[in-house]
Amino acid sequence: MLRVKLAERLTIVALLAGLLSGCALVGGGPAPLDTYELTAPGERDSSKRGGTQILIAEPIALKALDGVNVVVRPADGSIQYLKGAQWADRLPRIVQARLADAYQKSGAFGGVGKPGEGLAIDYQILVEVRAFDVRVAQGGRAHVELFVKILNDRNGVVRASKTFVNEAPLAGAGNDAYIAALDSAFNQAAAEIVDWTDSLI
Secondary structure, eight states: OOOOOHHHHHHHHHHHHHHHHHHIIIIISOOOOEEEOOOOOOOOOOOOOSSOEEEEOOOEEOGGGSSSOOEEEEETTEEEEOTTEEESSOHHHHHHHHHHHHHHHHTOSSEEEOTTSOOOOSEEEEEEEEEEEEEOSTTOEEEEEEEEEEEETTTOOEEEEEEEEEEEEOOSSSHHHHHHHHHHHHHHHHHHHHHHHHHHO
């Protein structure tokens, strides 16, 4: 009987491990995820406010929405994540950035910023992301629900609060169609939020 010495056995194991890791590098790993962003509504005509400056705080959200996963609701009371897709950052941070863009493009305010940017703030825009998902039942639609408060930064009094609910139908199948519908619903909400804020301060 052929006896393999211990050193020879270890050499064989090392060679096999190297071959297997090489196979994984060639193409055995998971496929990369499609990564998506949101857009902001375009510029609109507006008379610029004198020195009113607003701060867009980072929105709050439940854990399911406070991450990079794209939420899909196959039925009421259940959620899944869109396979093969992710947001480019945590969803609340993307919503914050695109809302700031929308306020800036509106031309209605003297200054728009986020925490840490050094503005002397008159009002804070506080947002809670209550829903941001695709509902596949009944033909499929994107559903966005944002609860917004305008807080007077000088005295801590809430000037106004409102819930914005917007939907957009799916125009096709696949990840691109799902994200396009979510982007459309968010754009509607963002435009309404900016107009509402402009009418109050």
